Structure formats: C-alpha cells, structure tokens
Amino acid sequence: MATKKELRIGLIGTGLMGRTHSNGYNQVSHFFPELGHTPVLKAVCSRNQENVQKFAEQWGYESTETDWRAIVARDDIDAIDICTPNDTHAEIAIAAAEAGKMILCEKPLARTLAEAQRMVDAVEKAGVQNTVWYNYRRVPAVTLAKQIVDSGKLGKIFHYRANFLQDWTISADVPQGGTGTWRMDVEAAGSGVTGDLLAHCIDTAMWLNGSITDVSALTETFVKQRMHQLTGKVQPVGIDDACLFHCRFGNGSLGLFEATRYARGHKALYTLEINGEHASIRWDLHDMNRLEYFDHDDESIVRGWRSILVTDSDQPYMKRWWIPGTSIGYEHTFTHQVADFLKSLDTGEPCAPTFQDALETQKVCEAVLESATSRSWKETGVAVNIGEVTQSALS
Numbered sequence: 324m325a326t327k328k329e330l331r332i333g334l335i336g337t338g339l340m341g342r343t344h345s346n347g348y349n350q351v352s353h354f355f356p357e358l359g360h361t362p363v364l365k366a367v368c369s370r371n372q373e374n375v376q377k378f379a380e381q382w383g384y385e386s387t388e389t390d391w392r393a394i395v396a397r398d399d400i401d402a403i404d405i406c407t408p409n410d411t412h413a414e415i416a417i418a419a420a421e422a423g424k425m426i427l428c429e430k431p432l433a434r435t436l437a438e439a440q441r442m443v444d445a446v447e448k449a450g451v452q453n454t455v456w457y458n459y460r461r462v463p464a465v466t467l468a469k470q471i472v473d474s475g476k477l478g479k480i481f482h483y484r485a486n487f488l489q490d491w492t493i494s495a496d497v498p499q500g501g502t503g504t505w506r507m508d509v510e511a512a513g514s515g516v517t518g519d520l521l522a523h524c525i526d527t528a529m530w531l532n533g534s535i536t537d538v539s540a541l542t543e544t545f546v547k548q549r550m551h552q553l554t555g556k557v558q559p560v561g562i563d564d565a566c567l568f569h570c571r572f573g574n575g576s577l578g579l580f581e582a583t584r585y586a587r588g589h590k591a592l593y594t595l596e597i598n599g600e601h602a603s604i605r606w607d608l609h610d611m612n613r614l615e616y617f618d619h620d621d622e623s624i625v626r627g628w629r630s631i632l633v634t635d636s637d638q639p640y641m642k643r644w645w646i647p648g649t650s651i652g653y654e655h656t657f658t659h660q661v662a663d664f665l666k667s668l669d670t671g672e673p674c675a676p677t678f679q680d681a682l683e684t685q686k687v688c689e690a691v692l693e694s695a696t697s698r699s700w701k702e703t704g705v706a707v708n709i710g711e712v713t714q715s716a717l718s
C-alpha cells in the first residue's frame with residue numbers, strides 16, 4: 324500500500340466540537356482508505372493542563388499545550404483546528420494563516436462581518452487551505468437534497484423554509500458567560516441564535532438554493548438580564564434569544580427562517596423544506612437519515628410524499644458505512660468533512676464551505692441583525708452566483 328502523507332493536526336478547544344472533530348480524525352482512514360492523506364493527532368490545546376491531558380489520552384493526541392499561540396508556533400503542525408468560542412476564531416485563524424498553517428474553523432466564522440473579512444483576507448494572503456465546519460451539508464440526506472435540486476427535478480423554486488428550535492435557555496437562572504454558557508454572552512458569541520443556529524440554516528439554504536439577497540428580520544431577548552459567570556454580577560443580556568426573518572433569494576424564491584432557544588420541547592429541531600414547481604423536499608434533523616420527497620409527476624393515484632431512507636450505497640457517502648437500511652448519525656457528518664478536507668489536499672481543490680463561502684453566510688447574519696435593529700429591509704450584498712459553488716462529496 325502506498326504511504327499516506329501525514330496531515331499533522333493541532334486542535335484547539337476540547338469541548339463538544341473538540342470531541343466531534345477528534346472522532347472524525349480517528350475514524351476517517353478506516354472508512355475512506357483510498358485517501359492520500361491521513362490525519363495525525365499531533366497536539367491538542369485547552370487552558371487547563373489536567374483537562375487537556377485527560378482529553379489527549381482519551382482521543383490519542385501525542386502532546387498538549389495550554390496556550391493556543393504555542394500550538395500555532397509549532398513546526399510539527401500542518402493544520403490548526405479551531406474548536407473554541409466565537410470570540411477567539413479571528414485571532415487564532417489570522418495567526419495560524421500568518422504561520423502558514425491550514426485552518427479548519429468552527430462556525431460561525433466570526434462574531435461580525437468585519438472580523439470574518441479579516442480572516443478571509445488572511446487565508447487568501449497566506450494561500451492556505453481552509454474550511455468551515457458547516458457540517459449539516461454532509462448529512463447524506465441533505466447532500467442528496469442538493470443533488471436533487473441540482474438535477475432540476477424541483478423545477479422553478481418558489482419557497483425555502485427552515486427552523487432551528489431549542490429550549491435550553493428558558494429559565495432566567497441560566498447564567499451568561501464563562502464555561503458552558505459563553506453562547507449567552509454577546510462579547511464571546513457575537514450574537515445569539517442568529518450566529519449560533521440560523522448561520523447553519525443560512526449556509527445550507529444558500530448551498531441548496533443560491534444567494535439570499537434581501538432580508539427583513541425580527542429579534543427578541545426574552546430574559547433581559549442574567550448573572551454573568553465571570554463577574555458574578557447581574558448584567559444586561561446582549562444576545563438575541565429568538566430571531567425570525569423572511570427574505571428573497573437571487574433565484575426569485577421567498578425564504579422564511581426561525582430560530583429560538585424558547586421553543587419548549589424542542590432540543591435541536593432543525594428542519595428545512597423546499598417547494599418547487601414540480602416537486603418538494605423536506606428534511607428534519609431528528610430523523611436525519613430520511614428525506615421526504617413529493618413529485619407532482621407521479622401517477623396521480625399513488626402520488627404523495629415519499630419517505631426516502633437515505634442508507635443505500637448509491638446515496639451520498641453511504642457506501643462507506645454499513646449495509647442498506649442501517650442508519651448513521653450526527654458524528655458521521657464530521658468524519659465526512661474530514662474526508663472531504665483530506666480529499667481536497669489530494670486534488671488541490673478548495674474544501675467547501677471555505678472561509679470565503681462562510682463570509683457570505685456572515686453577510687446574511689449581519690444584515691438580519693441590522694434589519695431587526697433598524698426595523699427595515701436590508702440588502703445582504705451576497706455574491707449572486709453563490710448557488711453555483713459546488714462541493715465534491717465523496718460518494
């Protein structure tokens with residue numbers, strides 16, 4: 324067997340995403356054996372030495388650091404993986420690009436459009452490979468949705484609808500800031516559900532249905548003050564707890580989006596639906612291996628919503644896994660992204676979504692927040708040809 328080239332990873336942040344990415348690096352070569360590159364878990368960084376040591380032993384990292392600058396400065400690291408809260412993304416990514424490292428950055432790319440632009444400028448100047456972990460693109464059923472849309476089966480698209488609903492911040496006792504609740508602190512997160520949840524919906528939407536050109540939004544902060552974990556004081560809450568927006572796409576269709584952390588009973592209900600002239604598709608994260616599909620061209624007596632279990636070997640990514648009829652899960656989306664990143668190193672192609680792609684999502688997020696504040700429609704400034712951006716899914 325030909326020797327694989329090593330991709331020496333330096334991972335920063337050992338929370339939820341640190342675990343999903345580490346799992347992806349550990350799994351990828353078993354399931355995508357033809358790739359010319361293989362990840363090597365060279366170093367992991369988190370601020371507490373005892374915790375980072377435990378993480379390194381659990382996931383198989385060769386060494387640890389407690390300062391991200393040390394990991395960025397190391398000569399034995401090829402790629403920096405940013406799994407830290409949003410306020411650290413720009414500083415780490417820009418330093419990593421200046422050090423000539425490849426970068427895999429968690430979403431949202433940054434807290435603001437200005438920060439995100441600086442990150443794009445840095446990777447472009449350095450010419451380093453980069454990607455952003457908008458992982459829902461790599462759910463096989465969502466990738467299949469992309470193939471169906473691109474095949475033209477839906478015809479002219481009229482509507483795009485997406486929700487991302489949670490309920491974990493309803494209690495006024497949930498604090499803001501610090502470990503575990505940095506998402507509640509506008510300084511650390513940049514925004515609330517807009518950057519955290521809607522950014523995912525927007526990334527998928529523009530991948531499936533092209534650019535979002537104009538938005539009109541409404542946000543609410545239901546609990547106005549919360550205790551800040553770092554200061555111990557009750558302070559105003561600066562994030563959006565809920566955000567609704569409607570929009571126009573460049574292809575003439577209308578979009579409707581909702582995200583909230585106040586939908587009692589919902590933990591992570593991400594759903595999307597597209598209605599076209601000839602057909603519609605619908606997907607739900609809670610039943611993530613299924614794609615629902617309605618085709619008006621079906622014979623009328625059997626016409627109805629089909630429930631497609633996306634586990635067959637000719638469906639995206641699935642021949643890599645088990646046998647038809649057996650499901651895969653959330654963690655596989657990260658393995659798929661690692662595989663596609665490694666593939667991009669073999670081919671020299673970009674690995675979408677790149678920082679530049681994620682900048683377009685950031686433009687929509689910024690326009691949404693500005694629209695809510697100003698109570699007016701906003702143009703997003705998103706490049707009109709974004710729907711043409713392709714992503715090579717390993718099948």
Ligand SMILES: NC(=O)c1ccc[n+]([C@@H]2O[C@H](COP(=O)([O-])OP(=O)(O)OC[C@H]3O[C@@H](n4cnc5c(N)ncnc54)[C@H](O)[C@@H]3O)[C@@H](O)[C@H]2O)c1
Nearest residue numbers: 336337338339340341369370406407408409429430431456
């Ligand atoms: N792609 C997805 O579906 C998805 C899901 C969840 C989170 N995210 C994103 O991933 C990022 C991390 O989120 P999470 O849920 O893993 O958070 P988390 O709170 O679980 O973990 C954050 C980690 O970063 C570490 N950290 C914080 N500041 C640091 C610093 N200065 N130096 C080194 N380590 C530092 C913390 O100690 C912790 O280990 C965020 O940007 C978030 O938006 C993406």
